[in-house]
Amino acid sequence: MLSGINESGRDKVFLVFNYIFVFLAFLVVFYPLIYMVSASISNPKLVGSGEMWLWPMEITFDGYKRVFENSNIWNGYGNTILYTIVGTAINLAITLPAAYALSRKDFVGRNIFMGLFMVTMFFGGGLVPTYLLVKKLHMINTIWAIVLPSAASIWNIIVARTFFQSSLPRELQEAAQIDGCTNLRLFMKIILPLSMPIIAVMALFYGVGNWNSYFSALIYLNDAAKYPLQLVLRQILVLQEASAQGGGAMDIASASALNSKAEIAALVKYAVIIVATVPVIAIYPFLQRYFVQGVMIGSVKG
Amino acid sequence: MQHTRTILPRDSALTTKQTTKRTKTWKGIIKNWELYLFIAPALLYFLIFCYGPMYGIQIAFKNFIPTKGITGSPWVGFDHFVRFFHSYYFWDLIWNTLGISLYSLAVGFPIPIILALAFNEIRNGYFKKLAQTVTYAPHFISMVVMAGMIITFLSPSTGIVTNIIEGLGFHSPEFLTDPRWFKTMYVFSDVWQSAGWGTIIYLAALSGVDPGLHEAAIIDGASRFQRVRHINIPTLVPTMTILLILSMGSLLGVGFEKILLLQNPLNMTASDVISTFVYRSGLVSAQYSFSTAIGLFNSVINAVLLIVVNQVVRRISDNSLW
Numbered sequence: 001m002l003s004g005i006n007e008s009g010r011d012k013v014f015l016v017f018n019y020i021f022v023f024l025a026f027l028v029v030f031y032p033l034i035y036m037v038s039a040s041i042s043n044p045k046l047v048g049s050g051e052m053w054l055w056p057m058e059i060t061f062d063g064y065k066r067v068f069e070n071s072n073i074w075n076g077y078g079n080t081i082l083y084t085i086v087g088t089a090i091n092l093a094i095t096l097p098a099a100y101a102l103s104r105k106d107f108v109g110r111n112i113f114m115g116l117f118m119v120t121m122f123f124g125g126g127l128v129p130t131y132l133l134v135k136k137l138h139m140i141n142t143i144w145a146i147v148l149p150s151a152a153s154i155w156n157i158i159v160a161r162t163f164f165q166s167s168l169p170r171e172l173q174e175a176a177q178i179d180g181c182t183n184l185r186l187f188m189k190i191i192l193p194l195s196m197p198i199i200a201v202m203a204l205f206y207g208v209g210n211w212n213s214y215f216s217a218l219i220y221l222n223d224a225a226k227y228p229l230q231l232v233l234r235q236i237l238v239l240q241e242a243s244a245q246g247g248g249a250m251d252i253a254s255a256s257a258l259n260s261k262a263e264i265a266a267l268v269k270y271a272v273i274i275v276a277t278v279p280v281i282a283i284y285p286f287l288q289r290y291f292v293q294g295v296m297i298g299s300v301k302g
Numbered sequence: 303m304q305h306t307r308t309i310l311p312r313d314s315a316l317t318t319k320q321t322t323k324r325t326k327t328w329k330g331i332i333k334n335w336e337l338y339l340f341i342a343p344a345l346l347y348f349l350i351f352c353y354g355p356m357y358g359i360q361i362a363f364k365n366f367i368p369t370k371g372i373t374g375s376p377w378v379g380f381d382h383f384v385r386f387f388h389s390y391y392f393w394d395l396i397w398n399t400l401g402i403s404l405y406s407l408a409v410g411f412p413i414p415i416i417l418a419l420a421f422n423e424i425r426n427g428y429f430k431k432l433a434q435t436v437t438y439a440p441h442f443i444s445m446v447v448m449a450g451m452i453i454t455f456l457s458p459s460t461g462i463v464t465n466i467i468e469g470l471g472f473h474s475p476e477f478l479t480d481p482r483w484f485k486t487m488y489v490f491s492d493v494w495q496s497a498g499w500g501t502i503i504y505l506a507a508l509s510g511v512d513p514g515l516h517e518a519a520i521i522d523g524a525s526r527f528q529r530v531r532h533i534n535i536p537t538l539v540p541t542m543t544i545l546l547i548l549s550m551g552s553l554l555g556v557g558f559e560k561i562l563l564l565q566n567p568l569n570m571t572a573s574d575v576i577s578t579f580v581y582r583s584g585l586v587s588a589q590y591s592f593s594t595a596i597g598l599f600n601s602v603i604n605a606v607l608l609i610v611v612n613q614v615v616r617r618i619s620d621n622s623l624w
Contacts, residue, residue: 011526018423025417026433029440029498032451035462050465098344101337108330113341117348122551123605125355126597127577128584132361132372133354151347183336212444215559219585230446237450238563266460273447273454280442285435292438295499296506 040064040270044263047270062264063271073272075225076232083228084210087147091206094152096199099160100187117154127219134220145220146228150213156202159297163198164191166297201294204287208280229276236272362595375591382595391574399575402561403553405489411549413493414500415538419530421501422508437498449563452491453478478564481572488561488573507541508534543621551608554600576600 034054039047043058051057067073102110125133130149139145168191176186192199214230221227284291331338357372362382364375386392417437424430443451455461456477467474477483511533519529558577565573576596584593608623616622 014526015423018420019429022417022420022424022429022433025420025498026436029437029494032455032494033436033439036451039462044460048460050462050469053462053465094343094347097340101340104334104337106330107334107337108327113345117344120348120352122608123356123601124352125358126594126601127580128590128594128597129355129358129361130351131585132358132590133351148347149351151351152344157344183334183340187340208442212442212446214444214446215562219581230444233444233446233450234563237446238453262459266454266457269450269454273450277443277447280444281439284439284442288435288438292502295502 036270036273040267040274044267045260048263048266060267063267064275066264066268067271067275072224072227072232072235073229073275076227076229079226080211080229083143083146084207086143087150087210088203088207090147090151091153091156091210092199092202095157095160095202095206096192096195097187098152099157100164100191102157103161103164117157121154131219140220141223141226143226146213146216147210149216150209153206153209156205159294160198160202162297163195167198168194197290197293198297200287200290201297204290205294211280233272233276237269359594359598361591362598364591366591366594368590378591382592383599385592386596386599391579394571395574395576395579398572399554399556399577402485402488402556402575403549405485406492406556407549407553409489410493410497410500411546413497415504415542417497418501418504418508418538419534421505422534423526423530434498434501437501439498440495441499443495445559445563448491448495449560452487452564456487479566479568481569484564484569484572488564492557492560503541503545504538507538511537540621543615543619544623547608547611547615547623550611551604553607554603 038052038054038056040063041059041061042052042056043060044063046052046057101107102114104110124130134140134145134149137144139148172190173186176190177183181190212230214228214234217228217231218234221231361372361375363377363379364372365378366372366375421430421434424433440448455463458464458474458476458478463477464474475483477487515533516529519533524532554576556575556577558575558581561573561575562578562581565578577600580593580597580600583589583596612623
């Protein structure tokens with residue numbers, strides 16, 4: 001009954017539907033991204049009224065001008081770069097040696113250490129005790145409150161350990177040790193140079209996390225000059241909107257004035273979103289391979 | 303001593319066996335002493351910043367007074383827990399937290415699986431790569447920017463979503479302020495942001511399927527759909543199980559960074575979850591002990607859920623976390 005032609009016909013229908021489905025998924029994700037870029041350089045009136053819906057109209061760079069004139073954003077950018085570099089350096093300095101030690105079968109006590117670290121995946125002290133600890137250590141309002149409480153992630157340690165275990169030949173390490181190479185030399189001269197892929201993956205995972213985080217800055221920093229970019233963005237993108245909604249009754253004249261103000265505010269928001277996201281999104285396609293690799297290593301018996 | 307050793311040879315043999323084992327362990331420790339230096343920073347980190355706060359949990363059973371410190375504050379037993387369980391907002395918080403996580407799970411769990419299966423069937427390498435690159439991208443957008451996008455897109459005066467809905471002749475709901483829309487807004491924006499990235503782990507599993515299985519199925523006359531149904535989906539079951547267990551462990555721990563950003567006084571009845579409440583009562587209103595008690599209640603439930611689900615899954619299948 002089911003001839004060969006019928007079979008391939010069924011498959012064709014399936015394939016066509018599949019292509020349509022993936023294409024729709026692609027559009028759903030892509031459209032908001034392209035819309036934001038267009039909206040950030042279009043006349044805000046046309047954006048607000050909905051006339052601009054895909055390509056930029058009446059191009060203006062007013063939004064970007066206002067963003068670049070805003071000293072808070074520059075300051076936030078500087079702080080974020082500092083926190084990201086210092087934070088990621090600490091993350092790597094803790095994660096890589098620990099992951100290597102845990103990857104060694106002849107490391108006495110590795111299971112005890114691993115168990116001790118894994119418990120924290122499922123149970124923690126919670127928000128307030130952590131806050132009190134950071135306060136007790138006199139780290140409030142310093143860079144250390146941002147970089148130290150998140151200095152290592154057990155998940156990333158497991159990923160790096162899996163890499164060391166599976167991708168580096170055991171014989172090579174044993175040969176080096178028989179030749180009298182100490183563990184420190186072995187790690188610095190042989191293991192690390194062979195582990196560039198995992199170092200890249202770790203640097204990217206931690207780096208993006210540090211760049212994007214806002215919550216520790218929200219609770220531990222109270223000096224606005226130390227705010228990272230994400231907190232400045234929160235003020236512009238989230239809080240401003242909340243205050244604009246708070247308005248009650250108003251007369252028509254001030255309503256229209258407020259409306260054009262709202263349109264300009266929206267323009268600035270689109271520009272700010274682009275400016276804040278570009279560094280991460282721009283490097284991502286080139287490094288996608290590494291990110292994907294990281295997730296895949298982690299998925300092998302995590 | 304010499305005497306006893308000669309009289310009881312069996313005992314002495316046992317001790318030497320034990321000592322050789324012990325000396326072997328010691329030798330291993332001494333030989334690899336540098337590895338302990340390697341792990342020391344991580345150990346310090348976990349002891350100070352993960353186990354350190356656990357010491358502070360005791361204030362959940364105390365009336366924490368900052369001047370007296372953690373140890374010096376007076377014990378009050380389960381007072382804070384009782385106060386929380388009897389408060390009028392207790393069931394609202396539980397319902398909101400569970401509602402948001404279950405809704406997220408119901409929508410957000412299957413979509414990456416379906417998407418991964420669909421990606422896997424695409425043979426055009428260029429289109430596949432493009433679709434993957436684009437759908438992964440939102441993963442890198444920060445929570446703050448994500449919240450900013452949601453607020454701007456759904457803005458009642460200038461938002462594109464509102465414009466489209468009104469352009470089609472419908473009356474647009476007030477997404478940002480209407481409590482009924484909060485959960486949907488939260489869940490679907492999350493799907494937009496993370497469904498693509500979520501496919502990676504499934505695609506990795508799919509790439510491990512033995513091509514011989516598909517060849518045999520083709521010879522037996524199986525259609526593409528049948529091969530997806532009977533070969534690819536069963537391949538993904540172990541991965542699905544592990545991810546499902548993990549998400550059960552965080553049913554009461556919804557991604558509160560985003561909720562906190564989208565919360566406003568008008569949608570509070572739907573958007574207040576345990577973790578945002580802990581943040582507000584603990585750090586904003588400085589009710590340290592009360593807030594710690596709620597946080598502890600939350601993490602205990604999470605840990606118990608994780609253990610129970612893992613046990614159940616281990617009974618009925620071969621896949622479990624431990």
